[in-house]
Amino acid sequence: MSVRTAVVGLGWAGRELWLPRLRAHADFDVVAAVDTEPAARAAFDAALGVPVHPTAGALTAEDVDLAVVAVPNHLHAEVAGALLGRGVPVFLEKPVCLTAAEADVLEAAERDGGATLLAGSAAPHRGDVAALAGLVPDLGHVRHADLSWIRARGVPRAGGWFTRRDEAGGGVLFDLGWHLFDTLASLLGPVPFTQVVGVTSSDFVNAAAWGAAWRRDRPEAAGAPGDVEDTARGFLVRADGISVSLRAGWASHEALDVTRVQLVGSAGTAELRCTFGFSPNRHPASVLTLTREGTTTAVPVPDEPIGDEYRRQLDGLAAALKEPGSRGRAVGEARTTVRVIEDFYASARSAPARNDVPAGRWTGENP
Structure with a gap:
C-alpha cells in the first residue's frame, strides 16, 4: 500500500527535488501539498490535481501517512514539531535543526505525538x-x-x-x-x-x-x-x-x-x-x-x-516508517551534527x- 504523502513547501527543494521523485516512486502517493504563497498554490493546484493548503495545520494523521517538509531552515523545527505533535510522521532533510535546543523541541514532539521523525541528507x-x-x-x-x-x-x-x-x-x-x-x-x-x-x-x-x-x-x-x-x-x-x-x-x-x-x-x-x-x-x-x-x-x-x-533515499523511507527503532534516531544524529x-x-x-x-x-x- 502506498504511503499517502504531503509535500510541505513548494520552493526549490519541494518543487525540483521531492515532488517529481515522490510522484514517480511506487511507494508513495502524493495526496496534498502546502505552501504559504498564493501564487505557488495556484500554480500547483492545477498541475498536481491534489489539494494545496496554505498551512501545514490542514494535514492530519487521518489524511496523510507522511509529510515531507521542505521549508526554509528556520521553520524546520517549528513546522516538523507541530506535525509530529499531531501524530503526523515527518521526513525532514538537512539541516534537521539549527540549535541543540531545537533538537530538544523535535524530540519532545516525536515523543508526545507518537509519530516518527525521519531525516538525513542525500549524499x-x-x-x-x-x-x-x-x-x-x-x-x-x-x-x-x-x-x-x-x-x-x-x-x-x-x-x-x-x-x-x-x-x-x-x-x-x-x-x-x-x-x-x-x-x-x-x-x-x-x-x-x-x-x-x-x-x-x-x-x-x-x-x-x-x-x-x-x-x-x-x-x-x-x-x-x-x-x-x-x-x-x-x-x-x-x-x-x-x-x-x-x-x-x-x-x-x-x-x-x-x-x-x-x-x-x-x-x-x-x-x-x-x-x-x-x-x-x-x-x-x-x-x-x-x-x-x-x-x-x-x-x-x-x-x-x-x-x-x-531517489535512492526514498527507497528505504517507507520501510523505515514501520521500524520501531527509527523513532528517536534522527533527532539523536541531528543533535550530534548541530552541536x-x-x-x-x-x-x-x-x-x-x-x-x-x-x-x-x-x-x-x-x-
Missing part, C-alpha cells in the same frame, strides 16, 4: 559513497578523514533566505557542511566531536556573479545583504580519536565544483573525488582510488544519473576578525 546514498564505504575494512585503523565540497560559483539565492543568518541559521556550514558530516557518519559511524577549531569567511556571498544561477530559484525582491559565511575551514577530533579536516565553500576561484572525501588508515588510504549536488560545473566523473604501500589502484564506481541519490556546528561557529567567533560578517547563528552557549 550518503550516492553509489560512489557506497563504493567508498566498501573500502573502509581494507584501511585498517582509520586515523584521519579529509572532507571538502568546494563550488566554483554556487552561492544559493543571493539576497534570499539562504544567505540570511536569522532564517538559514548559518551559511555554507549548514548547507554543504551538513552533507559532509552526514557522509562521514555514514562511513565511520555517528561519533561526537571532542575538539573543534574552525574559521569562516564571506568573500563571495554578496556578489551576484558568484551565485548559483542553475538552481532556478523563484525571483525574489532584493533584501538585506547576506550575513552568513560562504566558506568554512576547520580541524576537528572525534571522540574515537579520528581527526577530521573540513572545508566547505559556496564559491571559489576553481573552475569546477569538486567534492573530495579521503580516509587515511593504518593499512591504506581511500579517496573519492566527485561532485555532490546538481551543479553543472562538475568534475567529469567520480574517481575512487585505494593507495597501499606506494601503489594506487582505481576502484570501479557506478555510473548513475545526477540526483539519483535522492559540532555550534562549536565550529563558536571557534570562528573567537578568531581575529578579518571582515564584518558574523559567523552563523550562535546562542552564546556551548552544549
Whole structure:
C-alpha cells in the first residue's frame, strides 16, 4: 500500500527535488501539498490535481501517512514539531535543526505525538559513497578523514533566505557542511566531536556573479545583504580519536565544483573525488582510488544519473516508517551534527576578525 504523502513547501527543494521523485516512486502517493504563497498554490493546484493548503495545520494523521517538509531552515523545527505533535510522521532533510535546543523541541514532539521523525541528507546514498564505504575494512585503523565540497560559483539565492543568518541559521556550514558530516557518519559511524577549531569567511556571498544561477530559484525582491559565511575551514577530533579536516565553500576561484572525501588508515588510504549536488560545473566523473604501500589502484564506481541519490533515499523511507527503532534516531544524529556546528561557529567567533560578517547563528552557549 502506498504511503499517502504531503509535500510541505513548494520552493526549490519541494518543487525540483521531492515532488517529481515522490510522484514517480511506487511507494508513495502524493495526496496534498502546502505552501504559504498564493501564487505557488495556484500554480500547483492545477498541475498536481491534489489539494494545496496554505498551512501545514490542514494535514492530519487521518489524511496523510507522511509529510515531507521542505521549508526554509528556520521553520524546520517549528513546522516538523507541530506535525509530529499531531501524530503526523515527518521526513525532514538537512539541516534537521539549527540549535541543540531545537533538537530538544523535535524530540519532545516525536515523543508526545507518537509519530516518527525521519531525516538525513542525500549524499550518503550516492553509489560512489557506497563504493567508498566498501573500502573502509581494507584501511585498517582509520586515523584521519579529509572532507571538502568546494563550488566554483554556487552561492544559493543571493539576497534570499539562504544567505540570511536569522532564517538559514548559518551559511555554507549548514548547507554543504551538513552533507559532509552526514557522509562521514555514514562511513565511520555517528561519533561526537571532542575538539573543534574552525574559521569562516564571506568573500563571495554578496556578489551576484558568484551565485548559483542553475538552481532556478523563484525571483525574489532584493533584501538585506547576506550575513552568513560562504566558506568554512576547520580541524576537528572525534571522540574515537579520528581527526577530521573540513572545508566547505559556496564559491571559489576553481573552475569546477569538486567534492573530495579521503580516509587515511593504518593499512591504506581511500579517496573519492566527485561532485555532490546538481551543479553543472562538475568534475567529469567520480574517481575512487585505494593507495597501499606506494601503489594506487582505481576502484570501479557506478555510473548513475545526477540526483539519483535522492531517489535512492526514498527507497528505504517507507520501510523505515514501520521500524520501531527509527523513532528517536534522527533527532539523536541531528543533535550530534548541530552541536559540532555550534562549536565550529563558536571557534570562528573567537578568531581575529578579518571582515564584518558574523559567523552563523550562535546562542552564546556551548552544549
